[in-house]
Amino acid sequence: GAVVSQHPSWVICKSGTSVKIECRSLDFQATTMFWYRQFPKQSLMLMATSNEGSKATYEQGVEKDKFLINHASLTLSTLTVTSAHPEDSSFYICSAWTGGGEKLFFGSGTQLSVL
Amino acid sequence: QKEVEQNSGPLSVPEGAIASLNCTYSDRGSQSFFWYRQYSGKSPELIMFIYSNGDKEDGRFTAQLNKASQYVSLLIRDSQPSDSATYLCAVKTSGTYKYIFGTGTRLKVLA
Numbered sequence: 680g681a682v683v684s685q686h687p688s689w690v691i692c693k694s695g696t697s698v699k700i701e702c703r704s705l706d707f708q709a710t711t712m713f714w715y716r717q718f719p720k721q722s723l724m725l726m727a728t729s730n731e732g733s734k735a736t737y738e739q740g741v742e743k744d745k746f747l748i749n750h751a752s753l754t755l756s757t758l759t760v761t762s763a764h765p766e767d768s769s770f771y772i773c774s775a776w777t778g779g780g781e782k783l784f785f786g787s788g789t790q791l792s793v794l
Numbered sequence: 795q796k797e798v799e800q801n802s803g804p805l806s807v808p809e810g811a812i813a814s815l816n817c818t819y820s821d822r823g824s825q826s827f828f829w830y831r832q833y834s835g836k837s838p839e840l841i842m843f844i845y846s847n848g849d850k851e852d853g854r855f856t857a858q859l860n861k862a863s864q865y866v867s868l869l870i871r872d873s874q875p876s877d878s879a880t881y882l883c884a885v886k887t888s889g890t891y892k893y894i895f896g897t898g899t900r901l902k903v904l905a
Contacts (some may be wrong), residue, residue: 722896772838782828782840782843782884783840783884783893785837785838788837790797
C-alpha cells in the first residue's frame with residue numbers, strides 16, 4: 680500500500696506553545712489529505728480536509744485559528760496546534776487519499792501531550 | 795446524521811476460531827467500505843475493502859457486504875493472538891472525500 684509518513688511520533692509541550700505536525704506521502708501524490716483526532720478508546724474524528732494549494736475545509740466545531748493546516752505541496756501537509764492547552768492532548772493522525780483507488784492510508788500518528 | 799455503528803466489544807474468541815465483526819451504516823448512498831485494524835497506540839492499517847455485494851476473500855480475511863440490509867462484516871479465520879486489536883469499519887459515500895468511521899470493535903484472541 681501507499682506510504683504516509685508522519686512526524687513527530689510523540690511530542691510533549693508546555694501549555695501555550697505551538698506544535699507542528701508533518702504528514703508526507705512518500706510514494707504518491709496526494710491532492711487531498713485528512714487530519715483526524717482520536718481520544719482514548721474512541722473512534723477517529725475528522726478535523727479537516729486539506730487540499731493542495733487551497734484552504735483547508737474544517738469540520739463543524741473545529742477551530743480553524745487553533746488548528747492551522749497548510750498543504751503546500753502534493754506530498755506535504757502540516758497541522759499546527761497553536762497555543763496548545765491540556766485539553767488538546769490527543770492522538771492526531773493524518774491520512775492521504777489515493778484518488779482513483781479510494782483507499783485511505785494513514786500516517787503513524789502523533790501523540791500530543793500538553794502539560 | 796450519517797452513522798456507522800459497531801459493537802464496541804470486547805469480542806473474545808479462542809485461538810484458531812472464526813472471529814465475526816459486524817458493522818451497520820445509515821447512508822444508503824455509501825459506495826465503498828473498508829476495514830481497518832488498529833493496535834493500541836498505533837494508527838489504523840487497511841486490511842480489507844469491498845465495493846460490491848457479496849463476499850471478498852483475502853487470505854484469512856473475508857469481507858461481506860449486503861447493501862440492501864446496509865450491513866458489512868469481517869470474518870477472520872484461524873484467529874491468532876496477533877489479531878487482537880480494534881477493528882474499525884469505515885464507509886465512504888460516492889462523490890465525497892469523507893470517510894465515516896465506526897467506533898471500532900475490540901477483538902481479543904485467547905491463546
